[in-house]
Amino acid sequence: MMDWDFLIDIFQQLLGGVPLTLQLALMALAAGFILAVVIASAASSRYRLFRWIASAHIETFRGTPLLVQIFLIYYGLGQIPGLRQSVLWPFLREPYWCAILALALNTSAYTAEIIRGAIQAVPASEIEAGRACGMSGLLLRRRVCIETTASGAQA
Known part of the structure; x- marks a missing residue:
């Protein structure tokens, strides 16, 4: 037979830790x-x-x-x-x-x-195309690498 009072008490104690865990x-x-x-x-x-x-x-x-x-x-x-x-x-x-x-x-x-x-996973040709357009460093990573992988994940 289950001890419901005990289970409810334990569940309430566990709920108290949810804010800290989050x-x-x-x-x-x-x-x-x-x-x-x-x-x-x-x-x-x-x-x-x-x-x-x-x-x-x-x-x-x-x-x-x-x-x-x-x-x-x-x-x-x-x-x-x-x-x-x-x-x-x-x-x-x-x-x-x-x-x-x-x-x-x-x-x-x-x-x-x-x-x-x-x-x-970004194709080298896309990185080359970005560099050919004059992109470098962070701009290349943001526009080519990040946006390409994000659009590929949506497809």
Whole structure:
């Protein structure tokens, strides 16, 4: 026989955590997306060092479980004496900010791979056409790469 009073009590307790969960998720997704754009740009850079750093970030955070990352960030960063003396310590000693950092780093690795793959899927002829029209750098990425992949996703 089910204990409905117990189930209702537990459900109400779980509902109390929904606002914090949504707040953590939204902040981590926003920070993760910003970081993912930087990492995807580094992954498609012509400089080997930037590609290596991006690849190391992606492989590290995609290759380890999220729970391990959270434990290492929350319990591990406090073991570094120089970090405890830095201006970052007031943030990194709080579980809230450690959770956002861990979730953002994890999200950025997966999202960076998606963005990098989308950029690489743009045909070279379209990039050449954009360059022939005088586009360079960010304008080329925004108008050719992003708009092409967005219109291709809608089709």
